[in-house]
Structure formats: structure tokens, C-alpha cells
Amino acid sequence: NAGVTQTPKFQVLKTGQSMTLQCAQDMNHEYMSWYRQDPGMGLRLIHYSVGAGITDQGEVPNGYNVSRSTTEDFPLRLLSAAPSQTSVYFCASSSEYRTSHEQYFGPGTRLTVT
């Protein structure tokens, strides 16, 4: 199993550009989520999904969109990039929508917005 994969690993955007961060998992997990990690702050939840066709907002959803058309994929879209979105983005999956289950994280995408 590849686990959770993310592409790209690195990305530089200009302010106002849009892009999609890709996330895929091959563990047949129902629950998937996106976090951002900034220096001096913990991981913060952006959006999550409890199954195909179902998504919801996390703590910091503004400026981001998600969709979940399949169990495997959960892309994160930046609509109009801003310097405040410079961060490291992690995708995670879990077998259930419960905090009693461990989360599997991808390797991350390091995004810089200039």
C-alpha cells in the first residue's frame, strides 16, 4: 500500500492564482481531512469528509474548496491564492470518523505564495 499520497511536494504561486493540491489514499478509508501547519502553531483543520459526496468545514476553511467524488481522492482547491496561505499542507485519512482512530498523514505539500 502507498498509504496517503500528495502532489505536488512543493509549489510557488503568485497572489491571485488558483491551484489544486491532490490527495489520494489506497486504504479504503472513509474519513479524509486537510490540515495546514504553520510555524509556532499546531495543525489546523481546513476541511474534512466523512465519505464520498460529503464534505464539511473545519477550523480555517476560508479561501479553500474541497470535493469528494470518490473514496480515494480528496483534492483541495485554492481559489485565489494569498500570501497568508503560505504553509505546509497535510492530507490525512482514517478508517472512521472518530477520534478513537489513528490518522494516516501524507508527506505534505509546501506552498509559497508571493
Next chain:
Amino acid sequence: SQKIEQNSEALNIQEGKTATLTCNYTNYSPAYLQWYRQDPGRGPVFLLLIRENEKEKRKERLKVTFDTTLKQSLFHITASQPADSATYLCALDGGSQGNLIFGKGTKLSVKP
């Protein structure tokens, strides 16, 4: 809302000693608490989960305690090795949404 504090940003210890990391939380008591390890440039990796009715959990050289009265979890690494150097994150459920809330992490450095 739930708040987590890992009260040391960095911890430096000598190889062979026991490292003890602290995670404190406020507001309601979570049913579960998790610990993750994160190496530079990588995603967090799950280590241990402890339930509110479990006082202690062990896995090889790792031990986690959960004191719901003190609202605190301690994470111990015995016989520490330089390979244990990493950032350790605690996480617990965030309330009504049921998602994990992460602490900022403690960076552990084990010197030979």
C-alpha cells in the same frame, strides 16, 4: 472550545535518559488522546492512543499516561536514543465536530 498546551517547545536530554513530554488541556475532558511523531519535512506518524478510562498505555519504550483530574497527559520515552529526536504532537477530540485538535508540539533532541 478545547485548548491544548504542550508546555515545552524544546527538550534536550542525554542518550539513555528518560524523556518526559507534557500535554495539558482545558475545558471538557476528551474521551481519547493521541500522540504523534513528526520528523522534519514529513507528515505526523501515529504512536499511541489512550482512552479516558485507561491510566497508562505502553508500547515498547514508549509510555503514555492520562490524568483526567489534572487534565494532563504525559509521554515518556525510556532509554532514549538519538533516533528518537523529533517533534512530538499530542491531539485530542475537538468537541462537537469530533475532529482532532493538535498541540503545537515539543521538539525533542537526544544527544549522544
